[in-house]
Structures are given as structure tokens and as C-alpha cells.
Amino acid sequence: MNKVKLAIPNGHLSKATLDTFARAGYKISGQERTYTPIINDHHIEVRVLRPQEIPNFVAEGLQDVGVTGKDWLYETGSEVDILLDMEYSQVKLVLAIPESLDGVFSLTELIQTYSEENKQLRIFTEYLTLTKNLIQNNEAYRKYYGEEELVTVTPWWKKGENSRIGVYLSFGATEAKPPMLADAIIEVVDTGTSLQQNGLKIIEVLMESTAVLIANRKSIKDQNKREKIFDIMTLLSGVVEARKKLHIFANVKRENLNVLLEKLPALRKPTICSLSDEEWVAINTIVDRTLFLELVPTLRKLAQGLVVYEPRQVLPLDTLILGGNRYD
Incomplete structure (x- = not known):
């Protein structure tokens, strides 16, 4: 597999970009001392560039993928595909x-x-x-x-x-x-x-502008690079999605389960497991962060032992939309 050339921005986009890649599982190190830091994926080659430059470099094929701001993408008019709105650095x-x-x-x-x-x-x-x-x-x-x-x-x-x-x-x-x-x-x-x-x-x-992940159009079609680009997009989109979600666990009396599910549409498809006490079940599901406070009163009345986690990633493994094309 040919290495995928990834451009990450310096300046005000740098910290949020590195944090997002870290949550996606990519450890990037050495960017304080060099413009070619190390990443823990030997199929990826990283270069630090100014966000103003990244759209043109990606469009010309000097970089396969990159992170920049929508503002610089529109300013340069570069012909690239937007793979993902990273939803940070909102200006x-x-x-x-x-x-x-x-x-x-x-x-x-x-x-x-x-x-x-x-x-x-x-x-x-x-x-x-x-x-x-x-x-x-x-x-x-x-x-x-x-x-x-x-x-x-x-x-x-x-x-x-x-x-x-x-x-x-x-x-x-x-x-x-x-x-x-x-x-x-x-x-x-x-x-x-x-x-x-x-x-x-x-x-x-x-x-309005946010950070976006962009890709060279030829690189997406390159069989030697496309799968790695898929990996990068999938892992980063998992981080973006996870920031909007909460992972909740609760124990519910079996007699209250249907009532709970009816009152909480956000719990449409929870995982339900039997407990050692047959009168109780455990529910495990992902809910929108913005809805959680609305769910608490009902959960408090019908459930016990509520545990809430912030997921690191929620990965969309069933469907990908890459370069405007849908891949199932």
C-alpha cells in the first residue's frame, strides 16, 4: 500500500486537530520540532502546513488528505472533496x-x-x-x-x-x-x-466556518490509497459523532420496560440484557447529548443505577459517504 499523505494545520487549528486525531486513535508526535511529525500508522505520512496552503496542495495531489478551514477552502476555490465537517474551530x-x-x-x-x-x-x-x-x-x-x-x-x-x-x-x-x-x-x-x-x-x-477534512479526487479513486482514506474518515467521523452522544446504562424492572421505551423515543433500539434477578433487566444505549436532561426525570422514576459515559467514538461502520459517493 502506498502511503497516504496527510496534511494537518498549524496555528489556531492545530490543538483541536491533534486532540481529534488522538481521540480517533492516531498518536501524532514531534510536531513542536518538525514539520514532518511521526504518526502511529506506518501507512500515513504527516506534514504540518499552514491552513491557507492545504486546499491547494490537496487539490494538486501533493497531499492526499488534509484538514483546513472552510473559509480557506472557499477562498482558494480548490477543487477537492469535503469528506467530513469536523465541527470544531467554529468562527x-x-x-x-x-x-x-x-x-x-x-x-x-x-x-x-x-x-x-x-x-x-x-x-x-x-x-x-x-x-x-x-x-x-x-x-x-x-x-x-x-x-x-x-x-x-x-x-x-x-x-x-x-x-x-x-x-x-x-x-x-x-x-x-x-x-x-x-x-x-x-x-x-x-x-x-x-x-x-x-x-x-x-x-x-x-x-460561518469550521474545520473540514478534504481529499484529492484522484487519491479517492486510487485503490492503493482509498481504503486508508476510508479508515481516516471513519475514525474521525466517529469522534465527531461521539461528541454529540452519551452512553447510558440503567437497570429497569421488567414490568416498567415497555413504559420506559414508550416514554423515551431516544431509547428506540437499546440493548436489553437479563439480570440474575429475573424481575430486572439492564438497558444499554446511546442517546443525543442535547436530550439527556429531558430524559433524566423519566429515568429517575422508572430505572435504577443509572451510569453515564462519554463515548470516545461512535463509528458509522454500516455506511460511508466519501467524495459524494455512498458506500455500504
Whole structure:
């Protein structure tokens, strides 16, 4: 079997990614000292890369699979398959303006205000492509400028003919740019506290992003790599699913079993075992974490000896959906 080349991100995605892989059974070590850490699966080769780079490297086949953010996947426009939403590192891409700017509550209104006042609108961001697409597809932009391409600016090049609206590449500390250098920013935030501390207010959430597992489309079809990609996806999806579940055990009088099952739809298919006392049975099942508090009153009345565990993994072994295809 050829080794599967796996890219994991550094930066703010790193810790949650390593924790998720550890819960999936993959021990990755040495990432503090090298960009090629060791993993306890000799069929996998790991490389640490910036999340901004991973989509392109996976699309080009330099890496077979990788973990990145949805924001960078959409920013790069890379043609890869999303295998799994990892559901951590949840952030929002927002439009923020100085608190002193009143009467503007959306991207549409921002474009309209600056256009009608005949003022240049300068927006700083790390997401040039996303920002450009969002603006040029906006109804207000099309109303005032039609198909004219807005100006995008980096230290290396300047493109576009509509200088009335400019999108400028920011290399960090984007929230420090307004009001002297920028009229608005488009930035990824968790809580938004840093924006507030710098005198900015969020006027629109443009998209939400989480970490995702992506794969090269040719690698999925490669018989020498597909099964290992299946393994990685299955084990990681087991962790994602387990975070939403609780594993409960309880002893129930046999005469109360049907009543319990009727009142608790979440217990549709529990494992039921006889105990040494024939009047009692043990139930063993997985329930949604969000429903557990609702189940407690009924369990307290009809069951005894309730034990609750947080499962490490809940593995979907019956069906896989990989690269848009279903495998049973």
C-alpha cells in the first residue's frame, strides 16, 4: 500500500486537530520540532502546513488528505472533496466598520452609502477572493457598477478597473486598520471582543466556518490509497459523532420496560440484557447529548443505577459517504 499523505494545520487549528486525531486513535508526535511529525500508522505520512496552503496542495495531489478551514477552502476555490465537517474551530467571517459610522447595517448599505456620497470605499481583509466575490455579487454593487471589476491590491500587484471600491490584502492585525487606513474590514472572529476593543462593530455575518477534512479526487479513486482514506474518515467521523452522544446504562424492572421505551423515543433500539434477578433487566444505549436532561426525570422514576459515559467514538461502520459517493 502506498502511503497516504496527510496534511494537518498549524496555528489556531492545530490543538483541536491533534486532540481529534488522538481521540480517533492516531498518536501524532514531534510536531513542536518538525514539520514532518511521526504518526502511529506506518501507512500515513504527516506534514504540518499552514491552513491557507492545504486546499491547494490537496487539490494538486501533493497531499492526499488534509484538514483546513472552510473559509480557506472557499477562498482558494480548490477543487477537492469535503469528506467530513469536523465541527470544531467554529468562527464567523464578518463585515465590521468603525462604531462612529451610523446608519449602515449591511454590506449592501455600506456600498450604497459610499457610492451615493461619491467616496472611495477601502476594505482590508486576508480573504481577497471571498471578499471580491461577495462584493461583486452584491445587488448594490451591480446597481452602481454593473460588471466592472473592483480593484484588489497586494504588495505585488494591483488588478481591476473600478477604483471606487478597493479590497486590500491584510497581513494580520486587520482590526487596527480602521479608520485611518480602512473604511471597513472583513475578518474572521470567534467572540468579536478584539473588534470591540478597537472601536469596531459587526454589521453583517458573511459566512460561518469550521474545520473540514478534504481529499484529492484522484487519491479517492486510487485503490492503493482509498481504503486508508476510508479508515481516516471513519475514525474521525466517529469522534465527531461521539461528541454529540452519551452512553447510558440503567437497570429497569421488567414490568416498567415497555413504559420506559414508550416514554423515551431516544431509547428506540437499546440493548436489553437479563439480570440474575429475573424481575430486572439492564438497558444499554446511546442517546443525543442535547436530550439527556429531558430524559433524566423519566429515568429517575422508572430505572435504577443509572451510569453515564462519554463515548470516545461512535463509528458509522454500516455506511460511508466519501467524495459524494455512498458506500455500504
